[in-house]
Amino acid sequence: MLAIILATQTMPYWKAVQNGEKKLPFTEQPFDGFRFFGTLFLTIIYFLLMPEVGSAFPNTGYGFWFVSIPYMFFISLLYVHKRDKKHLTTLSLNALIAPSIAWYVLSQVFAITLP
Amino acid sequence: MEFLSSLDVLYFLLASAGVAIGIVFGAIPGMTATMAVAVCLPLTYALDLNHGLALLLGLYVGGISGGLVPAILLNIPGTPSSITTTFDGYPMTQRGEGERALKIAIVSSLFGGLFSAAILFYFAPLLADVAIKFSYVEKFLIIFLALTVIASLSKNLLMGLFSGLLGVWLALIGTYSVEHGGNGETRLMADWMTDYLSEGFSLLPVLIGLFGLATILEEAEKGIKEDMEGKKLSLKFGERFSFNAFKNQKTNLLRSSFIGTFIGMLPGVGGSAASVLAYTQEKNFSKQPEKMGAGAPEGIVASESANNGLTGGALIPLLSLGIPGDSTTAVLIGAFTLQGIQVGPLFIGDNLDTWNIMMVGLIFANLVMFLLMFFAIKHIAKVVMVPKYILYPIILMMCVVGAYAINYGVMFDVWTLLIFGVGGYIAAKFGIEIAPLVIGFILGGQAEIYFVKSLESFGTYSIFFTKSPIAIVLWILIALSIGFSIYQLIKKKASNG
Numbered sequence: 001m002l003a004i005i006l007a008t009q010t011m012p013y014w015k016a017v018q019n020g021e022k023k024l025p026f027t028e029q030p031f032d033g034f035r036f037f038g039t040l041f042l043t044i045i046y047f048l049l050m051p052e053v054g055s056a057f058p059n060t061g062y063g064f065w066f067v068s069i070p071y072m073f074f075i076s077l078l079y080v081h082k083r084d085k086k087h088l089t090t091l092s093l094n095a096l097i098a099p100s101i102a103w104y105v106l107s108q109v110f111a112i113t114l115p
Numbered sequence: 116m117e118f119l120s121s122l123d124v125l126y127f128l129l130a131s132a133g134v135a136i137g138i139v140f141g142a143i144p145g146m147t148a149t150m151a152v153a154v155c156l157p158l159t160y161a162l163d164l165n166h167g168l169a170l171l172l173g174l175y176v177g178g179i180s181g182g183l184v185p186a187i188l189l190n191i192p193g194t195p196s197s198i199t200t201t202f203d204g205y206p207m208t209q210r211g212e213g214e215r216a217l218k219i220a221i222v223s224s225l226f227g228g229l230f231s232a233a234i235l236f237y238f239a240p241l242l243a244d245v246a247i248k249f250s251y252v253e254k255f256l257i258i259f260l261a262l263t264v265i266a267s268l269s270k271n272l273l274m275g276l277f278s279g280l281l282g283v284w285l286a287l288i289g290t291y292s293v294e295h296g297g298n299g300e301t302r303l304m305a306d307w308m309t310d311y312l313s314e315g316f317s318l319l320p321v322l323i324g325l326f327g328l329a330t331i332l333e334e335a336e337k338g339i340k341e342d343m344e345g346k347k348l349s350l351k352f353g354e355r356f357s358f359n360a361f362k363n364q365k366t367n368l369l370r371s372s373f374i375g376t377f378i379g380m381l382p383g384v385g386g387s388a389a390s391v392l393a394y395t396q397e398k399n400f401s402k403q404p405e406k407m408g409a410g411a412p413e414g415i416v417a418s419e420s421a422n423n424g425l426t427g428g429a430l431i432p433l434l435s436l437g438i439p440g441d442s443t444t445a446v447l448i449g450a451f452t453l454q455g456i457q458v459g460p461l462f463i464g465d466n467l468d469t470w471n472i473m474m475v476g477l478i479f480a481n482l483v484m485f486l487l488m489f490f491a492i493k494h495i496a497k498v499v500m501v502p503k504y505i506l507y508p509i510i511l512m513m514c515v516v517g518a519y520a521i522n523y524g525v526m527f528d529v530w531t532l533l534i535f536g537v538g539g540y541i542a543a544k545f546g547i548e549i550a551p552l553v554i555g556f557i558l559g560g561q562a563e564i565y566f567v568k569s570l571e572s573f574g575t576y577s578i579f580f581t582k583s584p585i586a587i588v589l590w591i592l593i594a595l596s597i598g599f600s601i602y603q604l605i606k607k608k609a610s611n612g
Contacts, residue, residue, distance in 0.1 A: 001276065001277055001280065029336075031336055032335065032336055035336075035338055036332065038335075039331065039332060039335045040332075043533065044533070047529055047533065050515075050526075050529075051526050071508075071511075072508040079504035080504040081339075081341065081504075087504075090502075094508070095508070098508070098512065099512060102513070105158075106157060106158075106516060106520070110161030110162075112157060112161055112516070113520050113523045113524040114516065114520065114524075115519060115526070
């Protein structure tokens, strides 16, 4: 099936790209590399740090809570377009409040396992 | 009527909360009902089945309905299924009839939702009664049919089939259990992966990755544009809403709700196909088709009753055959599995109370959706203005919680979320269709078991063609679904010259 797809879909597509009729998959629209790779980078760091911090406070969910706050802050900072005082205050408060509520509701009220 | 004792205050509160959260998700462009269900799944981990279902059904109904708000007020479909609502909804808003358009859409949504719930209530048990008589051969063929239908209704038949098979392949990674006819050894992976993948990929992290993280990566690629920036909500009071708007819309309501329900039953087709088909039919039958697209209430009626008709329709194959009708019900299958319930032909008979509770939940969710949106639409409309830099980080955080908590704290599930989030994003760029992939992933394991057990029982491949008249009918349907797709392709090529 892969061979049929290559023959009937990929080859004509590649020819159209070479003729300038079509664009490659990742070049069809403006690509915001900063936000895309920034999301990936921050998320990987988040995933790596969470269990590390969590292992210092076993069975408390603090790993999730403590690491989520800076993660939310930096990712909001990455996504926001206007970095003025109002926006920074809003995103800082969100980064502080949202993980705290999530930690309390999930870990304390619902007793769900968190890192 | 024993099930009534399970309906406590918390049940109705959770269903209402689900609807409210679902509406918020649906109302924000780029976020869908599937995402709402996937992101809120961790909340159900601590609930029992009935309460968990109440929340999830509320999210489903609210998520599908919320899309009408930005579609009408801002000309931006909140969900793919509300695309046709923009055609007439936004012109009405421009005429100063925003509130009227919203209320017409809300009433139509309620009708579509209740209509499909009624069809679900009467039709699913009938279908389950038929399916209960199926042997392994017919069960395998039903899954094969589901995969061919979903592939044939994809943008590209070949890519649809390939995506479905890729999903099946991913489902087979892990230990080939002796119980299921295997040799007890791991397969489709390198030796060093055994520690992580001996049980294969967990369903929910895969779904959360594909529908949560992949969507945010797509938005990140576009620069997280704030669609609402500089836009103003217009809820002017021009012509006021009156139920007289539905005076000549009975046929339209019934036809569109039926179309939505029927399309919902087809695996993986999605709400946009339902609303587009219902809208086109209304235009074809309309005495004044030229008014459609210029602010005609009948266009909104067709679109919204069809996409809410989808909710009950998509639950029919899920609850009677174990095959999800759309991506949201695919996530629901994960929630059922989490509670130790196997959906399929035996589900309704073995879990009559749960079935009745689900029906109450579905009807209640539709009524709450109506009351919330009808009487508080001015406030709900404001949620479309919530900035994405606030919402997306919360969603990312909830995705992580959902993936981590599913198996009581396995970090590999969080990495699965990342693998499938990034993988889903890249796959979509190369034309892989996510819906067939997900259905293939969900049904792949079962398909293999039925296939192997059929061969063990009968010892010949020819049994798949000769087992029973039902098997022959299923083969005819498989051939028809592929033939339909090829016919559509030829027709499209001919019209393009």
